Amino acid sequence: MTQPVDTLFAGALVVTMDESERLFEDGSVAIRDGEIVAVGRRADLAHLESRETVDAAGKLLMPGLVNSHVHMADSLFRSLVEDLPLEPWLERLWISERAFVTHDNVELGARLALVEMIRCGTTTALDMFWFPEAGADAAVAAGFRLLTGPIFFDFEGPDGIAKEDRVSVGEAWLDKYADQPLIIPCVQPHNHITVSPEGMQAARRMADDAGVLFHTHCSETSTEVRQTQERFGRTPVGHLDDLGILDGPAVLAHCVHLTDDDFSRLxxxxxxxxxxxxxxxxxxxxxxxxxxxxxxxxPVIVGTDGPVSSNDLDMWTAMRFAGLLQRGANQDPLLTPARDVVRMVTSVGAEALGLGDSIGRITEGRRADMILIDLDRPHLTPMFDPYAHLVYAVGRDDVRSVMIDGRFVMRDRALPTLDEETVLADVGLLAEKIRAHAATIGTA
Ligand SMILES: [Zn+2]
Known part of the structure; x- marks a missing residue:
């Protein structure tokens, strides 16, 4: 007699995203100690004894979404700076960041982002922000799986860390979080304009020494491409590659402007x-x-970017745009099939972030990061193609329950690990100060 499982989701449409991308129309998934131990037709798992059975009939169960690029605590500045191109927009944003980015405020902004992301069905995110320990601690408290780690800038930022100290501070950070459950350390210089070639290479070495992922912005705007050509005589991708940055695991946010040579380097x-x-x-x-x-x-994966540049952290909107843009721009309705887009935010997303063995698929041996979606909605009825629904019709309000590492972080839309009311009230108080400060510099 095998020991009972902890949780059994019974009767769902299970979109596994496993190796053969099986679907189970009347499926069940069993979880023990945070791990998926059985997946199959409900009838085939009916013999399992479970401490708790979740009736998932009329619902879709799928791997939790992976948001591969976010700046969580920028949630504090949502809609503060609008209608500017990236470079002046960043300069303006950084004035407010310098005034309000403290460890405690970053933790508050991270909690707000976590509430939003969990409600959306996101179970893993890659976050780049000042005071990465504040984001990491907020994620641990919320039971959220987060990739984050030391950031690099050539100038001294709101964290007060001098350029020459970034390596030693970063190494201590990586040591501290090396064995923290749910935190996956990575190294993340902002980009190759704000960080010198030597700084980029130091960051690469740090990532290699710690055996972690390297994350940076690359080829976001035509201005950045021009500056890179002027300064280094090559494209952003060519620059990173020539510096040896792409010799180890790396994820590059944006990649909007690419030459033929860039494609072959990637x-x-x-x-x-x-x-x-x-x-x-x-x-x-x-x-x-x-x-x-x-x-x-x-490999193409998907992020929302920070809530100042895209205003919310809604992965369903990001998926829908990822699915639609290529078709319109290229006048080709066969591009980016819906299933490819779902892969970008589940199996492929997890693999690209180095987590392919632990999350991204509903299959035996993976950690239980899963979301349950209500299907009894007018905009989801009927359903002939679940992948098309996930990309073109499902929205964040359809997400009913979210499990990370076998633990519910949202259950029937209630959040057991985050005090949403307090988070919103605290952010409201801080926003008054941010608004007053912005008024003094003539931008609000
Ligand atoms: Zn970004």
Whole structure:
């Protein structure tokens, strides 16, 4: 007699995203100690004894969404700076960041982002922000799976860390979080304009020494491409590649402007492109050549970017734009099939972030990061193709329950690990100060 499982989801439409991408119409999934231990037809798992059975009839169960590029605590500045191109927009944003980015405020902004992301069905995110320990601690408290880690800038930022101290501070950070459950450390210089070639290479070495992922912005705007050409005589991708940055695991946010040579470099090195369609559109940066990246075999994953550039952290909108943009831009309705888009935010997303063995698929041996979606909605009825629904019709309000590592972080829309009311009230108080400060510098 096998020991009972902890949780049994019974009777769902299970979209596994496993190796053969099986679907179970009347399926069940069993979880023990945070791990998926059985997946199959309900009838085949009916013999399992379970401490708790969740009636999932009329619902869709799928892997939790992976948001591959976010700046969580920028949630504090949502809609503060609008209608500017990236470079002046960043300069303006950084004035407010310098005034309000403290450890405690970053933790508060992270909690707000976590509430939003969990409600959306996101179970893993890659976050780049000042005071990465504040984001990490907020994620641990919320039971959320987060990739984050030391950031690099050549100037002293709100964290007060001098350029020459970033390596030692970063190494201590990586040590501290090396064995923290749910936190996956990575190294993340902002980009190759704000960080010197030496700084980029130091960050790469740090990532290699710790055996962690390297994450940076790359080829976001045509201005950045021009500056890179002027300063280094090569494209952003060519610059990173020539510096040896792409020799180890790397994920590059944006990749909007790419040359033929860039495509072959990405293909050769295996670096993944993080597509942030909303942010690229809103800042007028362009449309990333996702269809061609896929055609060339470059892994494409999806992020929302921060809530100042794309205003919310809604992965369903990001998925929908990722699915639609290529078709419109190329006048080709066969590009980016819905199932490819679902892969970008589940199985492929997890693999590109180095988590392919632990999450991204509903299959035995993976950690139980899963979401339950209500299907009894007018905009989801009827359903002949679940992948098309997930990309073109499902929205964040359809997400009913969210499990991370076998633990419910949202259950029937209640959040057991976060005090949403307090978070919203605290952010409201801080926003009054941010508004007053912005008024003094004549921008609000
Ligand atoms: Zn970004």
């Amino acid at each position: 293909q050769r090195t295996g670096a993944a492109a993080i597509h942030n369609p909303l942010s690229n559109l809103k800042l007028g940066s362009g449309i990333a050549p996702v269809a061609r990246l896929l055609e060339e075999g470059v």
